[in-house]
């Protein structure tokens with residue numbers, strides 16, 4: 269196997285697919301079902317557009333992407349694994365030191381399948397959530413970016429479906445079909461994880477989602493990239509290179525909205541949110557409420573703070589910690605403890621538990637460190653405009669539906685609240701119908717003149733692939 273991708277096959281790949289006719293036929297049977305899903309649930313009304321997209325041509329770190337106009341249904345979705353590392357060993361758990369598995373060990377078949385299905389389910393879900401947003405894009409640049417994100421989420425689904433088909437026999441094929449049958453937000457057949465059933469109704473929500481929720485993707489994929497099941501590790505390694513762009517879209521998207529609002533506030537010397545809204549930009553408290561929502565819903569994606577599932581995944585070498593191989597400890601966690609926090613006597617208090625059981629909490633805490641740095645960068649726009657307001661991350665127990673805090677109401681500052689206090693406070697902390705309606709009112713149509721940007725968002729610093737900002741990133745034909 270080489271780093272380059274074979275585009276001669278119906279399904280582009282670097283796994284020598286042509287040599288396994290049975291697998292190839294199975295995937296070629298799934299392919300039209302995938303296309304059916306894309307037409308039904310992919311970006312609305314986008315079928316005939318030429319979009320300036322990047323496509324992977326190699327999985328090597330340099331030069332893996334080529335940029336060109338592509339109609340999205342013609343995007344070459346395929347199967348790309350990072351090259352194998354010679355003599356790679358399992359780096360954690362009871363199997364530590366043994367050679368990685370190139371086939372699924374029978375005893376770990378069920379948990380591995382579960383991890384792969386859960387990961388796979390999020391990919392089409394996010395495309396479904398973002399389906400309508402192209403109709404209200406703030407610029408051609410942003411439209412191109414959401415389409416890039418969408419086609420790559422589609423490819424990430426392919427990545428997991430390949431693993432299911434190649435390594436899990438009939439069960440895997442059934443799971444691959446089910447991935448195209450569940451629907452985000454569907455009452456009868458919803459997506460597996462909570463955040464992937466929430467609507468993404470507008471572009472502020474989209475940027476928050478790509479900043480917060482795609483970043484959970486990064487941390488989960490990085491943990492799976494440590495897996496002793498080598499095909500999973502290698503596919504996640506390559507997925508991570510694509511994921512970086514999605515978080516860039518989110519961080520710069522929110523940053524540009526914050527910058528625009530701060531500039532308008534400074535220029536007109538106003539701070540009152542209603543006056544800010546009257547000038548056609550999104551007031552900072554509304555941005556804070558969106559932040560509170562997306563952050564808290566994303567923290568739920570890490571699972572319970574204390575989880576026997578997570579301990580089992582780790583002990584067996586299926587899912588590591590973030591940057592496991594670089595961590596300096598025994599990689600077995602026989603003795604270590606970890607503070608997960610809990611509610612005791614009406615307060616949030618620290619609580620030490622065996623680190624092995626607290627792996628979800630640890631991954632979440634690693635994640636929190638990284639999102640805080642992004643929020644700090646957003647605040648610099650407000651600071652530069654000379655305004656006193658600051659965006660903050662709420663307490664990790666705020667508005668939680670999974671884990672220790674799910675049974676409690678916690679304020680953004682981390683105070684344990686009564687039901688009444690929560691009822692009154694949450695209106696100020698979470699987006700209201702009025703907030704959503706206001707944001708929607710700004711995004712009633714799309715801005716498609718090259719180089720033009722909606723009033724509520726600042727232009728980016730540079731274009732895509734060194735193209736100018738007024739480049740025709742999407743041609744509507």
Ligand code: BYC
Pocket residue numbers: 383384386387390391394421460461462463481482483484485486488489568569570571572573574575576577578587628670
């Ligand atoms: N919603 O022991 P627990 C991405 C379930 S995002 C609903 O606490 P565990 C992307 C759980 O399934 C990354 N249910 O948790 C981003 C279990 O159910 P069962 C996606 C939930 O198992 C943007 C029960 O509660 N990848 O890539 O340690 C765009 C007890 O579970 C939730 C992964 O997540 C929830 N939030 O960990 C596109 C990686 N949380 O079995 C893409 C793979 C928990 O009792 N998944 N439950 O019926 C995992 O590693 C684990 O499944 C989780 C949960 C971390 C999600």
